[in-house]
Amino acid sequence: MVVRSHSCLLLPSRRRRPASRLLVCSVCAWVFLSQQFPVVFSASVSPSENDGPAASGTDASPSASPERGSEPENVAADSWSNSLSQFVSALRASTWDVLRSGVEGTTRMHFHERHVEGIEGARRPQELFDYIVVGAGAAGCPFARTMADAGKRVLVFERGHARSRTQTPTAMDLDGAGRGINDEKISQPVITAQGVRTHIGKVMGGGTSVNVGIMIRELDEYFHFLNEKYGHSWDIQTLHKASSWIEERVSCPMPQENDFSRAICRSFSNQGFIPHGGVAGNTNYTYPIPVSPELRHGEFWGAMSLFNSSDSGFRNAADIFLIDNFSGAESVENFKPAKNIELLTDYIVLKVLFDKSGTRPRARCVNYRRTQESDLTTLGESPRRRRPNDAGSHFWAIGQTLLSRFWSLFSPQVYHACVKKNGEIVMASGAILSAVHLFKSGVGPKAQIEKLGLPLVLDVPQLGQRFSDRIVVPVGVFLTQRQQQTFSKPRISDVIGFKAFGPDCSDFKIGAHSLKCTQVIVETMYGPHAMDGPIYAARALVPPHLRNTRLVEAIFQVFSGCTQLSKKERLLQPVCFLLRRAIDCASRTAVQFSFISEPKSRGSVSLERDGTVKVEANYLDDPQDFFDAVRGVQTAIERVNGDAFRGLIDSVGRTACPVMLLDGFLQIVTRLLQETSSPSLTPAHLEQVQKHHDALARIYPPSEHEEGEENEGDASDDALNRQAPEAPDDPTHIAEYVLTYMSSIWHHAGTAEMGAVVDNLFRMRGVVGLSVVDASVLPQISRGNPTATLLTIGRYAALKKLEAQSHSREAVV
Incomplete structure (x- = not known):
């Protein structure tokens, strides 16, 4: 349990002992930050045991540390573990220097993005994962559950809170329908270049915990259209299986x-x-x-809906797919993840870490830290800063530099989580944030990455382009x-x-x-x-x-x-x-x-060096x-x-x-x-x-x-x-x-189109071990409310990946 100290509030006034106050506050802040450990939900740990042990290295498994890797089962696995061990060791070397062996290191960011990197803390004392899913939303949750049911070890990140009646009441049932979009605890505003305000979820379940819960299954003709116009290979039979599985669990008549x-x-x-x-x-x-x-x-x-009228209007948001033996509203309040799923809430992924020693970059780990209030504020607004006059600009610049160095001492701890040899990191944060995460990881248009001052991992000119919103x-x-x-x-x-x-x-x-x-x-x-x-x-x-x-x-x-x-x-x-x-x-x-x-109009998503997310929808x-x-x-x-x-x-x-x-x-x-x-x-x-x-x-x-x-x-x-x-x-x-x-209806899509950016198995072209599974991949959003389509895509993507893995094993035999 993290203990938050408030002793600074009891200090004398600034006029009496300013130096003592600053010293004690600094010590308090340092102690507070040093105690930041992950809130971990896992199938083997009860919610009451989440704080502390999982992050303090007390895992009983001798192979729990990602530095050591999983216990080798064969020579190839041992080679992978040794390689990963070298990779993570390199991450420890220098916070600012480019790391050895072709692996990109952390790069010092602009003053206003100091929290993107933070300081390095303890690594996750946990086994390597088959999949790391970034975003517990409409597509990420059914994807994670499908993989977990197939025996894959899955780590799911959610930057917001877990749903509960005490913390997120408007995300729980029909009473919150409509209200949720205006609830700053679960909804994050995004200001587009045209001034239209749209929103994204910042709570477990993502948009399915915030939106109005309308479920409309798209027709086969929509996927045939995508196949014919964009060269996709949507498998209609697998789509039917996926949508049936989804609807049986969440759809209810209004x-x-x-x-x-x-x-x-x-x-x-x-x-x-x-x-x-x-x-x-x-x-x-x-x-x-x-x-x-x-x-x-x-x-x-x-119409069908996520709201279950026979269960007091309970909202069947996407997070129910992560629950072991879901049986209604009480299962969310007493959250117990399904077997093979580990869930981290209130933690934000900062970037994907790549190994560039091979012919193509390989996604190996993610950097993450505890979510801060600044991570969840309105997007699209530039940070408000004091504008110095000409006379004071020199002193202002010096002050900025000194403040940057001072605050770097109190940056939050950053942790690493890594995947196995053939594992994947899956971006499932939606059409806005998935692109932003990849930009911060050095993946995207070359000009965009250079503007951020980051080393280029992969030039993807189409990433972040062709953004669509209704x-x-x-x-x-x-x-x-x-x-x-x-x-x-x-x-x-x-x-x-x-x-x-x-x-x-x-x-x-x-x-x-x-x-x-x-x-x-x-x-x-x-x-x-x-x-x-x-x-x-x-x-x-x-x-x-x-x-x-x-x-x-x-x-x-x-x-x-x-x-x-x-x-x-x-x-x-x-x-x-x-x-x-x-x-x-x-x-x-x-x-x-x-x-x-x-919608035919298209725009873009981009990221400024100061952290401002720019959304141009071209409505x-x-x-x-x-x-x-x-x-x-x-x-x-x-x-x-x-x-x-x-x-x-x-x-x-x-x-x-x-x-x-x-x-x-x-x-x-x-x-x-x-x-x-x-x-x-x-x-x-x-x-x-x-x-x-x-x-x-x-x-x-x-x-x-x-x-x-x-x-x-x-x-x-x-x-x-x-x-x-x-x-x-x-x-x-x-x-x-x-x-x-006119206003946005929050149906974002298109920033990582299938065909141009990802292949038919949702894998990012040009890299290994990185996929995008969310509305980003759709060049044309579904014609009705897209909730049902996105839930289906999460299940579908997992089924197709498992099918491909099965065929690969058969080919080897």
């Missing part, structure tokens, strides 16, 4: 029994979607709509207070629709480029706090280029904080009192959102994407304006939620913009806010209702009748709406 769900079905039917299961002779369809695990052309169907443009309605009270939990896409719209969709196929047809996929979110995440985390209430200003950041922190208070507590906080109606409206938001099913750069987004919003407005939701939603008037939510928020933004003296805020921002408000008004024009009137939600009232002819048919107004309200 309940449909409520009036709003019925209304969604009516709106689909009125727009020409065919109900799954068909219709009877009188054109009626069965409700609840039959459930389907897969995407269905032209239909609407009951945008979503929500069209919100607001449940009446009476309707909202019927829900005790959020509802996430209980019914989903997928249909082609446009003047000519007769021969439209996957991968097609055509402005005459758009594949529209529709998902929904409603119920208590279902939209908290998209509203507060994505900051979709303001234009993208304003979402990341310090002012707006502060506003949303206040807004989000007020939502956590009770109604009585809000009355005692003036700013929360001002926002009370907007907060009430936010809690009653119900959204039908369409996202681009086949809507391809005309097809922009056109598809506009048509998706158009169809959504048509559904909302129909009769299906009569009596269930607020009408559009001066006192209705669309106006109250935006007006309440923009009042505060406008007031602070007018009063602030910040140089980063200019009068132009006021103009942009006003344009933002105007864009909303075109979609939601005010009615003649006076304040205080009850508007129970007649979808055919005068206000909506005036809105309907203008909004859906005016592409200019809808285009403005799209540009104003």
